[in-house]
Amino acid sequence: MEPADYPLMRSQTAAMAAIRRYVADGYLHYLVTTTPSDKVLQAVQALQEKHRVLISPEAQRVRREAGLPTARLVLGPEPQGGRWPYALLATAKLPNERMTRAKQTPLRWLAWREQAWRPTYVLRPDPDTARWTWFLEEAFYKELLEEALLHTSRGDWPRLVGHLKTLGNLPRFGGIHGQLEKIRKRTQQAWGDRHLRSPDGQWRQPPWRKALEDWPRRPLGANVYLYVRPEEDRPRTLGEWLKRGGT
Structure with missing residues (x-):
């Protein structure tokens, strides 16, 4: 060649x-x-x-x-x-x-x-x-996790949705998939019940649902x-x- x-x-x-x-x-x-x-x-x-x-x-x-x-x-x-x-x-x-x-x-x-x-x-x-x-390099992984948790703590759903959609496009090799799943779980835990109910106590569609529509379910x-x-x-x-x- x-x-x-x-x-x-x-x-x-x-x-x-x-x-x-x-x-x-x-x-x-x-x-x-x-x-x-x-x-x-x-x-x-x-x-x-x-x-x-x-x-x-x-x-x-x-x-x-x-x-x-x-x-x-x-x-x-x-x-x-x-x-x-x-x-x-x-x-x-x-x-x-x-x-x-x-x-x-x-x-x-x-x-x-x-x-x-x-x-x-x-x-x-x-x-x-x-x-x-x-795997994602450790410092980069922590950076992505911290950004997700920051948007969550502020209730900034548009930025959180955009951030998670970007993460969904990363190369989904096994190690990376596992790290991104940890970010997803940590973020969903941080949202908590107070973000999923309206003031009258009724369940609303959680803001992360749109972000995870195309989220890969399994590793590459x-x-x-x-x-x-x-x-x-x-x-x-x-x-x-x-x-x-x-x-």
């Missing part, structure tokens, strides 16, 4: 699913960083020349059976702020790369928030199943479609993105 043929991920969820898949398959050494979006093709080309990140699955298998390090590249779905995030994953530490081992230091993936790429998601084994899954399944579909009016490869004037 040529760098221009690199298939773009269709969403943040897809990029995270690809990273999880590689780590679960033994690509335990990682590097997460960003590259200037106007130099992304050169960056992919350099990684291909140094670490063969674009070789076929069959070539990967041959290298692994020969005991050679095998590397994969996962670009985020799109750049923001002139930077494109990516994860470099490998079966062993690669020369001249500042890599970390996922079993020692959990992999932190980036999200664009507050006008910067910030560590937001953490990949680590689920304590109950031992399977790799994504194991199968996630990774790449931009042909019918979508979006660049499907890095080369197409550049032809459309990507910067």
